[in-house]
Amino acid sequence: MKIICKKKNLFCLLIYTKTCATADQEPEVGTNPVQVEVGDFDEAIDVEEETVEDIVDNPCLNYHCKKGKVCEVDEGNTPMCVCQDPSTCPPADAEFEHVCGTDNKTYDSSCHFFATKCALEGTKKGHKLHLDYIGPCKYIETCLDSELNEFPLRMRDWLKNVLVTLYERDEDNNLLTEKQKLRVKKIYENEKRLQAGDHSLDLLAHDFEKNYNMYIFPVHWQFGQLDQHPVDGYLTHTELAPLRAPLIPMEHCTTRFFEECDSDSDKYIALEEWASCFGLKEQDVDKDLII
Template identity: 30%
Template sequence: MRSSLLSGRAFRSARRGTIAMSTKLQLLLITLLVTVLIVDVSSAQRRRKYRRRTTTTEAPVQDEIMNMLEADEIAEEAATAEEAEVILENGRNEVGSKQQRLLQDPCMDKHCGAGRVCKNTEEGTAECVCVELCNQEVDPRRKVCTNYNETLGSDCEVYQARCFCDTDDARCRGPDYQHVHIVYYGECRQMPMCKEEDMADFPRRMRDWLFNIMRDLADRQELSSHYLKMQREAETNHTLRWSNAAIWKWCDLDGHPHDRTVSRHELFPIKAPLMALEHCIAPFLDSCDINNDHKITLVEWGKCLQLDEVSLLFSYFSRE
């Protein structure tokens, strides 16, 4: 009986302990829940405050940046306008200075041909007059042989003689001298006859000479980029060796007017320096004018140098 009573008391005591423990756990959970809610509310308030602070500070910063950029643009426009004004003013000064120099020296913009010089007149204008005195050349290579087989001291004397006749000057040597011109450089001499075997070999020698001249000019960087490219092609491709050199020289001779033909007059730069050294150059160049119209076409030039016409024309039109 007594043991049963003790067992009942122990059961009731254990039950009360369990209930107390459960109550404590519930209180602890409620406390944690309240704490979490308080923390969330505080975080939300801080975020709202941060947003308000960000919103109120970003706008002034952006405005300040835009103001700075606008100020820079205004300053840049002002500097550009000032620079343009300076350039315009310099241009006015340059034009004014040139006009002033022209008033002081009208010959500044006057171009006179060979054998003539510019002279200021009493009226303040410029005119071209014949050269009064040519410089005395001491180098015999500067002497020239004319088409009248007459040796003159320099090319200046040839152009002076033409000018005297063109202007009806009393110093004109005769009406024929109105057409006097240089045949070759050096003193006049009896040219040996060009033998048939020399003439037969001359095209080959001429081709070699043209290619070597083109190569020398390329080495001295005196060729334009276009002809420099042709010269390099000729170095690596032997089929273009002669044709490219021939095209280069033919185009070089075709000067004024640029009409895709070479006149007898335009042959002067190649004929005059070589006449004293190559007695076959004159008859060779004469033979290039196949139809005797005083003009040498590219086809005639190629035949004269014994080049294949198709290859020559292909190289010529490929470069354009």
């Protein structure tokens, strides 16, 4: 997966290989991190396809375990998931494979992290432990109120540009569905659309006020991309991880932003809370837009 850092706009976008562009390179809009390999961040079950012969020889080949667990067979040759020993995880090849947990501890890789979390299942410490962000743990500056207000300005613009880029590159409907493309086409063809670039906060705020309707679908679309495990209309810490993890090291208001999105502090972000965080009007929140 490729990490491309936008100059002066520090949203880091995951593409295909794990290489980071230098600050001197031109800004580039890339693929939404949620749309590519989210396995390193979530705890979803891995899916593999095996032949009938393989399954007979080894029941574990078609038995899927979530991150941090591996399949073993008992005395009756029945497959079951057990916590993986962190020492069996492949060693990290480079620093970018390290991850930081919410315990402020650096783990060699996501494999080491989830194996450790699994061993703590059922404990208070394990319940509170989540993958916080990509890279070694480091000092994250305090997010000031003024900075928090700036965060959604860049985020909204980024979401809109990600969708436009997907629309431009989508030839086989692998990136967007037909219904999604119809929505994005209206944004793409609108002559008033603010083109991707390094814009001032004042311009971003002005464009949101002037071209408000262009931002409604991108905000809903991102919610739908995140709401996957399960699809229930709420975002959990785990579901937010594919978006949060790449951003935190570069956008120090990320954690506070998502914490305050949870306005009722129930550990879940509902669509209404999500939309409000991005400045959408209550009457424009529409579950039917989550295509």
